[in-house]
Amino acid sequence: MAFLLRRLLQGITTLIVVSLLIFVGVFAIGNPVYVLVDPSSPPEVIQETIRNLGLDRPLYEQYLRFVIAALHGDFGTSYVHAQPSLLLIAHRLPATLELVVTSLCIAVTIGVPLGLVAGYWARSGLSRWISSLAVLGISVPTFWIGLVLIIVFALDLHLVPTGGRGQTVTLLGMQTSLLTIDGLRHLALPALTLSLFPTALIVRLTRAGIREHRRMDYVRFARAMGIARARILLQYMLRNILIPIVTILGLVFGTLIAFSVVTESIFSWPGMGKLIIDSIKVSDRPVIVAYLLFVVTLFLVVNLVVDMISAALDPRIRLARAE
């Protein structure tokens, strides 16, 4: 309990510091009204708009106003979309979640078995192939892979559409495209693109973990006792190497949600990444600020959850010491 409380306090401090940084940064970019407004607007209208939006106030006053409103749950209204910025983000969250969760599922289903094979039979030719592919997966930029996939699968083979989100159905109050053929066809390429990096990461982590544990005493004893190889691999070793993988997966999950910007723009996927990049382009300040704060909160929560899962996987890790 004390652990949770301390983490909460830490989180709030982080949020305050980050919100200050964001505010100073956004303020330094300049007055967004000049970007948004039609150039033929008379100056007095522009001036009055600036006054109405409170953008003529000094930085500290704007910040205080923001904090007070935020404490009342109001993170500002998007200049462009005419919607509360938090609501706007919430509307886009399901699409991003769907994309990220699908990619991570792909990454785990492909990455862990490949990593196991590559780690246990480290000297085999297959292992070398897997390792080289993993290096490629980590180093090739997403936007390039995305474009190549579009050219091959959408433009040449006409198997899938070039972008956008397909038909959706409502499941538990959330729009999902996982349950329709059209939805899955639209999801396939962006999910594949986004999964490349985490797949490669998981392959490398699993491989390294297995190689390290192969030499450990408990594995030797197990083998000496004549326990089946598959059982050693899947029951003893996998469980031990899972802890670093879960930790990394948590971080990757957060990163993908927050910064699937590139993939979402290439595939016109209507998630949060596309929202933030479009908002930055037009200086939609309330959305930018709310989004960044949302991302920080997300990372705080993900880290907490990862710590708790690690503790569940390995009782030796005590939460209190996890700091």
Added chain:
Amino acid sequence: MTFMGRTVRVILAVVIAGTVIVSSGTIKAQELTIGTRSEMTLDPHHFWSTPNRAYNVQLYGSLIRLDQHLRPQPMLAQSWTLVDDTTWEFKLAPNARFHNDHPVTAEDVKASFDRALNLKNAAASYRGAIEGIKEYHVVDEHTIRFMTKRTDPALLNEVAQIAIIPREIATAATQADFISGRAAIGAGPYKFAEYQPGNRLVLTRNDGYFGQKAKWSRVTFRTITDDSARVAALLGGDVDVIDLVPPNFIVKIKGEKQLQVNIGISDRTMYLIPDTKRDQSPFIRDVNGQPLDKNPLKDLRVRKAIAFAIDRNALVQKIMQGAGQPAGQTVAPGVLGYAPKLSEIPYDLAEAKSLLGEAGYPNGFAMTIHCTNDRYINDAQICQALAQMLARLGLKMDVQTLPRAVFFPKITDHRGERTSLALLAFGSGTTGDAGGVLNNTIHSLDPERGFGAWNVGHYSNKAIDDLIEKAAVTMDSDKRGAMEMDAVTKAMDDLAVIPLFHSFVIVGSKKGIHYDAYADESTLADAATPVQ
């Protein structure tokens, strides 16, 4: 046997029925999917921009609509008369109805204008569009009068910016009501069907529309903000039309058998703004980096040298891939006040060099050119090319490209540092004649009287100012056009700004769909016509 026979017959019937459905392709052909650069703000009075205005006129409708060349045409107002120099009377079409079947009345018009003027939280308020209007009042159910602050020839174009919605919605609806579609009720030729934020907006034909019926039974606007993704969607056959095609893709699209490129001239002209006011300009130094005792750009000969040193054809051909027309003025062709006699400025490097020498800078000077890198098509590349051309003239050029969120506050801060030479584009969209360009970019800075807001080089010429002011209150369009032409000619002779080229509007479509490009880059479903 009989059972088998029946099964066969049933299968046959289904197959035939299927064939009939497939062959009645007209139903399919009436559906249109447009890949567009910008998402609609469903609240029609929240965010004033060209894309939004285009959405508004299709869904909500306005008193006046602007055609391809930005000329006013009747829409919900079937006619208008000028009562006196500052009073306009509009007669509404008596059979115009909203999507909820209520008739369109003068009260609705008044409520819509009230909302556009007073909406809170609007960062790009429609107030800027109708600033010339002093007041308006309802005469009778189908008549409304607008009084302008002064004689205002552009009133029709101003009125065309405002979407008309039912009074009960204008006074009570929240922004959430518009997003959900509940309040997305207007009097336009299309009706709201579905909206998925960030993904698509679907409109269907309004069969109860009083005027010419919409061309398509169902139109899907897919939001694809990324340029390459938009082109890919057209290449992949996912959409029928895409707007704002980047020029580097023109050749690619033309090379596809089933696609075509539709080009129209835009109301927007790219030009350079020299700092003609200050005695010492912040981004000009001598070749050794020392401050100069005076600002060379104040000398017409130096401005001419710069103008002659720019190879406009190379700019248009090499960087814009042919999507532009070399310009000799900043007013777009086809717009009232365009001076046909002002031909494109020739490229003459020798003449430019001798002019520069005459002005006392035979060895040139050092200057920074400021440009956006995310506002206009290929703006950063244009900037680089311009710097190279001016380097050939003998100037030591430095290039600064900035995101628009930084660039615009910098250049429009009239008391701040601004720039010495900046690249900008300006359109004639709002006024539909040269007035907008002249009032905003050529007339001396005069915030009190609403002139020169975009005259960021602070050019000032009393004779031209007088002409612009006179034209601004002349109702007779022939006379006004002549005055504007005169003002444009004088300003270009003095190189108040240095024109580069008129931009093109480029729309990609499937073969079989013709698209009439609009000068202000409005994206409209009915600009697309199926060709047999």
